[in-house]
Amino acid sequence: MSVAQPLVDPSVAPACPEEIVIATAIAAHGLVKVYRSRKSEVRALDGIDLEVEAGTVLGLLGPNGAGKTTTVRILATLLRPDAGTATVAGFDVVHQPQEVRSIIGLSGQYAAVDENLTGRENLWMFGRLYQMSSSAARQRAVELLDQFGLVEAADRVVKTYSGGMRRRLDLAGSLISHPLLLFLDEPTTGLDPQGRLGMWEVIRGLVREGATLLLTTQYLEEADELADTIAVVDHGKIIARGTADELKSQVGGERIEVIVHDQVDLGRARQLLAPTGIGDPHVDEHTRRISIATDRGAQGLVQVVRDLDEASIRINDIGLRRPTLDDVFLSLTGHESESGE
Amino acid sequence: MTSGASRTKPRTGVGGLRQSASDGLIITWRNLKRIPRIPELAIFAVLQSIMFVLLFAFVFGGAIPLPGGGNYREYLMPGIFAQTIVFAAATTAIGMSEDVHKGLIDRFRSLPMARSAILIGRALSDVVYNGGILIVLMLSGLLVGWTVRTGIPPFLEGVGLLLLFAFAMSWIGIWLGLSVPSVEVAQQAVFIVLFPITFVSNVFVPPQTLPSWLQPIAEWNPTSTLTASLRGLWGNPNPYASTGFPSQHPVLVTLLWVVVIVAVFAPLGIRRYRSMSH
Ligand SMILES: Nc1ncnc2c1ncn2[C@@H]1O[C@H](COP(=O)(O)OP(=O)(O)O)[C@@H](O)[C@H]1O
């Protein structure tokens, strides 16, 4: 079937994205999404701006319910935003969805593979639906099964796969057409530690090959591990962005952390710590832990130990901690990163 | 049927309609593959129908006399076929709802495939599936005394009518499956809707035994017109046919039902499917 090529201005709508070097892989401005039901209205996205350069990895970091999946679904054309615009490789996600679909790969939060097909059959089917010929789809399935360590399980129904194998198959499915851009929504949630390490290895491999990736995660450690830049999202807004190091420096330097033995001592210990640190100490009643930023390093730690000892407050643990992304989250949002549950 | 495929980008070189057809066949293949892999589904579908046959043919059957000495089991079987086909909507609704809730629909919707293919594939594969179940049921029917007294062409006409009706019911199932919040709700909703439809009919008992206000409903009920069509086409006894229009022209009324159901539920289902992105 021959199709008349319309004359298009390539700067407006590139006719063939593969041949154009795209500096900005994803650009989103002011995305708003409100879920309405009879009873309630949830403002899932409240003005999200994002930019991802080609060949880089953006980690979208936030607790449960922050709006990560909603963002990914809009960028992958599954959901229309109520306001705002987004382009993927220059294509508008609302007005050119089919073009966007032909260059992205999506691996959703839950492995979306057919449980009653084998791994090989799943990949063949996805290949066919990417409009590949039957033999090309078969060939590609073989390559991917090999790449993702699924050769032995290839002809077993997916029902018999472990969680990690399903996620790997799901990811393989999203790579069928060599996508320019890959969306991974919480790729390691629900995996055991071994499955998680395996998944990290696979993702690092993709990054080495120069994939452009948008990855969402609830795990600060994971964003630190895999992403070039991190955008922290909470209640549908981006509340911070930068490299892991930039974010860490935003929280200040080291922290002193104390776990007291008796809950009743929490108040007194808090007062003792305050002058040695910067800003307000953070107290977690449940774990009896107090932490505070400090610029006095080991010297400050010694001071605190002395003060606590003089006040005869029994402690279970004390230490000087380099800031982690958990601290970043805490200082940005005022709550723990996984409190959204 | 028009679909989102009309917006398909030319770079794949595949036209909208052709892509709908080829993608639809792949989805059909995929739906059919699962049947032998979850044999329980098909086995229970057949067992349910066989249970009705046994129950009515051997337990209640003796209490339901047919004037003119007709064989009750021969009277019953076309009704059982029709009932089984009406329940086709359940298979479809449950399959559809499973795909939604296991995230497969999302995956399909993120692929550059024809959007209508999911629905077409679902309707097609369910027609094939129900065709298979019908074969098993007809063989069982032959064992208990059912037979076709007319000939091959009217027999095939009856089978065609059953499959057409299965196709129509699939659209109800598609719409239901996309509308309910979970697979369990899909199961319950379907049975709440379908049991009255099959019982307020001529499947098991003469409609004249129903309360008078229910009789016109039973007479126009598509299960009844489908059953009456089959009895007429195959020469099976139907001693209670009334002089009402549906009883006199059951095939015509059944075809009308097919048109009405598809005309109402196909657009509803497609709209549901589209609005999943809102
Ligand atoms: N289909 C939906 N209907 C109503 N509310 C929804 C729907 N999907 C998500 N939400 C709500 O929108 C918010 C953001 O959800 P989501 O994007 O899934 O967050 P995340 O992926 O970061 O956990 C949450 O409050 C969630 O409850």
Ligand SMILES: [Mg+2]
């Ligand atoms: Mg999510």
